[in-house]
Amino acid sequence: MSTSSFNRRWAAVILETLTRHGVRHICIAPGSRSTPLTLAAAGNGAFICHTHFDERGLGHLALGLAKAGKAPVAVIVTSGTAVANLYPAIIEAGLTGERLVVLSADRPPELIDCGANQAIRQQGIFASHPSETLSLPRPTPDIPARWLVSTLDSALGRLSAGALHVNCPFAEPLYGELNDGGLAWQQTLGNWWQDDKPWLCEPHQATVIKQDDWPAWRRRRGVIVAGRLSAREGAQVAAWAQTLGWPLIGDVLSQTGQPLPCADLWLGNARAVTELDEADIVIQFGASLTGKRLLQWQATCRPQEYWIVDSLDGRLDPAHHRGRRLVADIGEWLARHPAEKRAPWAQDVAMLSAQAQARAEKMTAEFGEAQVARRLPLLLPEQGQLFLGNSLVVRLVDALARLPQGYPVWSNRGASGIDGLISTAAGVQRAKARPTLAVVGDLSALYDLNSLALLRQAPAPFVLLIVNNNGGQIFSLLPTPVNERERFYCMPQNVSFEQSAAMFGLSYSAPDSWQALCEVMSGAWQRPGATIVELSVEQTAGTRTLQQLLAQVSHL
Structure with missing residues (x-):
C-alpha cells in the first residue's frame, strides 16, 4: 500500500x-x-x-x-x-x-x-x-x-x-498521486x-445553578464590575445594574456603555472608595480587567461576598475573595437571577465620574496620545468593530474614553502580550468582515510586522492606527529606574512605518492634527482594503496627562 x-x-x-x-x-x-x-x-x-x-x-x-x-x-x-x-x-x-x-x-x-x-x-x-x-x-x-x-x-x-x-x-514518502x-x-x-454529525457524541453542557438567597442579596447594597463581555451580555448587565440601582464599573472591554466613565480616574479618589466600601456584595461579570485603579480596588475591597460569573472555568480572582465562583452563561445567569427595582445608592461615585469626565475633556484639548484616546469613539466606523492592543494608549482609552454600548471591542487581555496583535486583529476582521479599527503602539507593531502581509486581504475597510510614542512608554507610569528607563525598558527605536506600509502595498498616512486625523479616517472608511495611520506623538505627553488627571481627580 x-x-x-x-x-x-x-x-x-x-x-x-x-x-x-x-x-x-x-x-x-x-x-x-x-x-x-x-x-x-x-x-x-x-x-x-x-x-x-x-x-x-x-x-x-x-x-x-x-x-x-x-x-x-x-x-x-x-x-x-x-x-x-x-x-x-x-x-x-x-x-x-x-x-x-x-x-x-x-x-x-x-x-x-x-x-x-x-x-x-x-x-x-x-x-x-x-x-x-x-x-x-x-x-x-x-x-x-x-x-x-x-x-x-x-x-x-x-x-x-x-x-x-x-x-x-x-x-x-509524503508526495504522490492519491490512489x-x-x-x-x-x-x-x-x-x-455523507452525514454531518460526529461519529461519537459526548455532550458536555453546563447548567446554571440558581442562588436561592439571591432575593435577599438584591435588596442590599451592591457593586457590579464588568470585565470582558459580548455586546449582548454588556447590554444585559447594564440594564440589570440600572434596575438594581447598583453602580456599574465597566471595563473598556465590557460593551456596557460604561455608565460611570473614567473609572480609572475616579477610583483614585478616597471618597469614591469609601462609598463603594459600603457595598455588602460585589458581583463581577467577565474577567480581564484593564484599569490599574480598578484592579487595586478589586484587590482591596472587602464585601461580605464577592461573586464572579463567567462561562470560563477557573478562579479568575487574583485577590482570592470570600464568595462564589459561578461558571455559567452570563445571559442565562441573569435570567435566573432577575433584578428588583431599587433606587440608586452611590451618589458620590456618580458625581465624581461626571467631574472626572469634565476634567479629562479639558485636559485633552491639545493633539496627542491622550486626546486621541479620549475621542476614540468619534473615529469608530459605523457597523464596525474595535481591536485594542496592549500598550499605553489602551490604558488611556480605558481611563478617558466612553465607548458606545454594544459596540464590539476585542483584545488579547489574557496574557496581555504585545505579540501577535496585528494578526489577531486580522483574524477578528476575517471572521466578521466588518470595518475594523485596530489601535496598537509602535513596539507592538514592530513585534508583529510580518503580519502586515495579512492585511492585504482585508475583506472590509481596515485601519491600523499605530500610536508611535517612540518606545514602551507604559513603563513611564511605573517606578522604573530613571537612569535605566530609556535603554532597558522603553527601548526607543526611532522608526517610521511608512516604508513598512510600502513594502506590503498598504495605504499610509501620518496626520499631525485632530482635524487631519478625522479626514484621513473618514476617507479610509470609504475605500476597501487596509490603511496604516501613524500618529507620531511626544514621548511622555500621554503619561504626564494621565498622571496630572489622576492627581486632580484624587483631590475633588
Missing part, C-alpha cells in the same frame, strides 16, 4: 471529523511534513483556508477568527520549531477561552532524538497550556478508522475552551461520510 496515499486517507478522516464540530476556518503554514493535512484541508469544501508564512502570526490569526467567530478554528503547521511558534497563541486561548485545534505534523518516532533534520520532541511541547492533547500514532491500516474518528470526537467534545493539540506523525490505497479502510466508516 502506498504510504503517501494512506497518509492522505488518514488525514482526510482527521479533517472531516473537524467539520462535525463546527470548524470552518483553517489556518495553514507552508511545510513539507504537513502535506497530508494541508492537501486534506484543501480538498474539503467545508473549509475556508487562510495561509501565512509566519507561524506565530498564523496562530494569532486563528485566535482572532475564533475570538470573533465564536467557533473552533484549526491550525496546520509542519514539524520542528514551526510548532513552537504557536505557543503564545495557545497560551492566550487558554486564558480567554477561544477554541483552537492545532494539528502539528511530526516525524515518526524512529526519527526523534537521533539527529534527524527538523525533528524535535513535540509531544507535550505546550505543557499544561492546552485544554486537551492528543498524540496520534503513525498512520497504519492496522488501526481501525473508527478508532481515529471516535478518539478525535471525544477530545473535540470535551473542548469547551482553550486549545486542543493533536500531534500527527507522518512517515515518508486506491487505504480506500477500503476509509470506507469502513460507511455513511458517516
Whole structure:
C-alpha cells in the first residue's frame, strides 16, 4: 500500500471529523511534513483556508477568527520549531477561552532524538497550556478508522475552551498521486461520510445553578464590575445594574456603555472608595480587567461576598475573595437571577465620574496620545468593530474614553502580550468582515510586522492606527529606574512605518492634527482594503496627562 496515499486517507478522516464540530476556518503554514493535512484541508469544501508564512502570526490569526467567530478554528503547521511558534497563541486561548485545534505534523518516532533534520520532541511541547492533547500514532491500516474518528470526537467534545493539540506523525514518502490505497479502510466508516454529525457524541453542557438567597442579596447594597463581555451580555448587565440601582464599573472591554466613565480616574479618589466600601456584595461579570485603579480596588475591597460569573472555568480572582465562583452563561445567569427595582445608592461615585469626565475633556484639548484616546469613539466606523492592543494608549482609552454600548471591542487581555496583535486583529476582521479599527503602539507593531502581509486581504475597510510614542512608554507610569528607563525598558527605536506600509502595498498616512486625523479616517472608511495611520506623538505627553488627571481627580 502506498504510504503517501494512506497518509492522505488518514488525514482526510482527521479533517472531516473537524467539520462535525463546527470548524470552518483553517489556518495553514507552508511545510513539507504537513502535506497530508494541508492537501486534506484543501480538498474539503467545508473549509475556508487562510495561509501565512509566519507561524506565530498564523496562530494569532486563528485566535482572532475564533475570538470573533465564536467557533473552533484549526491550525496546520509542519514539524520542528514551526510548532513552537504557536505557543503564545495557545497560551492566550487558554486564558480567554477561544477554541483552537492545532494539528502539528511530526516525524515518526524512529526519527526523534537521533539527529534527524527538523525533528524535535513535540509531544507535550505546550505543557499544561492546552485544554486537551492528543498524540496520534503513525498512520497504519492496522488501526481501525473508527478508532481515529471516535478518539478525535471525544477530545473535540470535551473542548469547551482553550486549545486542543493533536500531534500527527507522518512517515515518508509524503508526495504522490492519491490512489486506491487505504480506500477500503476509509470506507469502513460507511455513511458517516455523507452525514454531518460526529461519529461519537459526548455532550458536555453546563447548567446554571440558581442562588436561592439571591432575593435577599438584591435588596442590599451592591457593586457590579464588568470585565470582558459580548455586546449582548454588556447590554444585559447594564440594564440589570440600572434596575438594581447598583453602580456599574465597566471595563473598556465590557460593551456596557460604561455608565460611570473614567473609572480609572475616579477610583483614585478616597471618597469614591469609601462609598463603594459600603457595598455588602460585589458581583463581577467577565474577567480581564484593564484599569490599574480598578484592579487595586478589586484587590482591596472587602464585601461580605464577592461573586464572579463567567462561562470560563477557573478562579479568575487574583485577590482570592470570600464568595462564589459561578461558571455559567452570563445571559442565562441573569435570567435566573432577575433584578428588583431599587433606587440608586452611590451618589458620590456618580458625581465624581461626571467631574472626572469634565476634567479629562479639558485636559485633552491639545493633539496627542491622550486626546486621541479620549475621542476614540468619534473615529469608530459605523457597523464596525474595535481591536485594542496592549500598550499605553489602551490604558488611556480605558481611563478617558466612553465607548458606545454594544459596540464590539476585542483584545488579547489574557496574557496581555504585545505579540501577535496585528494578526489577531486580522483574524477578528476575517471572521466578521466588518470595518475594523485596530489601535496598537509602535513596539507592538514592530513585534508583529510580518503580519502586515495579512492585511492585504482585508475583506472590509481596515485601519491600523499605530500610536508611535517612540518606545514602551507604559513603563513611564511605573517606578522604573530613571537612569535605566530609556535603554532597558522603553527601548526607543526611532522608526517610521511608512516604508513598512510600502513594502506590503498598504495605504499610509501620518496626520499631525485632530482635524487631519478625522479626514484621513473618514476617507479610509470609504475605500476597501487596509490603511496604516501613524500618529507620531511626544514621548511622555500621554503619561504626564494621565498622571496630572489622576492627581486632580484624587483631590475633588
